[in-house]
Amino acid sequence: MAAKKSPVRSDPAATVRAVLRDFERLGSARIRGEMASRYGITAPDAFGIRVAKLHEIGKRLGRDHDLADALWQSGVYEARMLACFVDEPARVTPRQMDRWCADFDNWAICDTACFHLFDRTPYVLTKVAAWAKRRAEFEKRAAFALLAGAASHADGIADDAFAKCLPLAERAAADPRNFVKKGVSWALRSVGQRSRPLHAASLAVADRLIASEDPAARWVGKDVRRDLDRPLVRRRLDR
Numbered sequence: 001m002a003a004k005k006s007p008v009r010s011d012p013a014a015t016v017r018a019v020l021r022d023f024e025r026l027g028s029a030r031i032r033g034e035m036a037s038r039y040g041i042t043a044p045d046a047f048g049i050r051v052a053k054l055h056e057i058g059k060r061l062g063r064d065h066d067l068a069d070a071l072w073q074s075g076v077y078e079a080r081m082l083a084c085f086v087d088e089p090a091r092v093t094p095r096q097m098d099r100w101c102a103d104f105d106n107w108a109i110c111d112t113a114c115f116h117l118f119d120r121t122p123y124v125l126t127k128v129a130a131w132a133k134r135r136a137e138f139e140k141r142a143a144f145a146l147l148a149g150a151a152s153h154a155d156g157i158a159d160d161a162f163a164k165c166l167p168l169a170e171r172a173a174a175d176p177r178n179f180v181k182k183g184v185s186w187a188l189r190s191v192g193q194r195s196r197p198l199h200a201a202s203l204a205v206a207d208r209l210i211a212s213e214d215p216a217a218r219w220v221g222k223d224v225r226r227d228l229d230r231p232l233v234r235r236r237l238d239r
Helices: 012-026 029-037 051-061 065-073 077-086 094-103 107-116 124-131 137-153 159-163 166-172 178-192 196-210 215-228 231-238
Strands: none
Touching (some): 012 051, 012 065, 051 077, 065 077, 077 107, 094 107, 094 124, 107 137, 124 137, 137 159, 137 166, 137 178, 159 196, 166 178, 166 196, 178 196, 178 215, 196 215, 196 231
């Protein structure tokens, strides 16, 4: 069934106002409290709405690049999440990606943008390389969330291109910040599940990290080795 069209789609600002009114009605103080205490999501401007409900709203609105930008600019947590679900990957620009990346202030926004939108663009590996040099925690995490998304979803990227990203992850593994090191692990594990050559290459990185004197790097290496050694992963690669 085709997604229903919003009656005010021709006016993104009006649609945003209508969406925010819906958020006020749907918001939950309990869910808002759980965001930080249970999930580690710091978002002061939030209503407290489940992601499943945001997906439902996104399907109803349909794809709309201009609406996505208006939602993002509202600054509201749920509106920015919704922007990632309604934007049109073909119309996303490198400048937009940089602008949104600079706004990332929690892992959920970062990962949703990278794993549900940005990894569908032609600029994926360019941004991985650029964002890996960022200093801010969630901007740097974005490099590796994007690499994980591309490894999971992109069919047209050759193994060699992913292999060239592994040194970026290896260098970032020593970053002790929680969301950076977990992002690096996610990227290495995702790349390592893509093919047998990348599996071997990712394990080689993991073993070097395990041998490191840096505690963050060792943690990443052990996490990657544990995941990629799973029989399920090896059986999937055999198929």
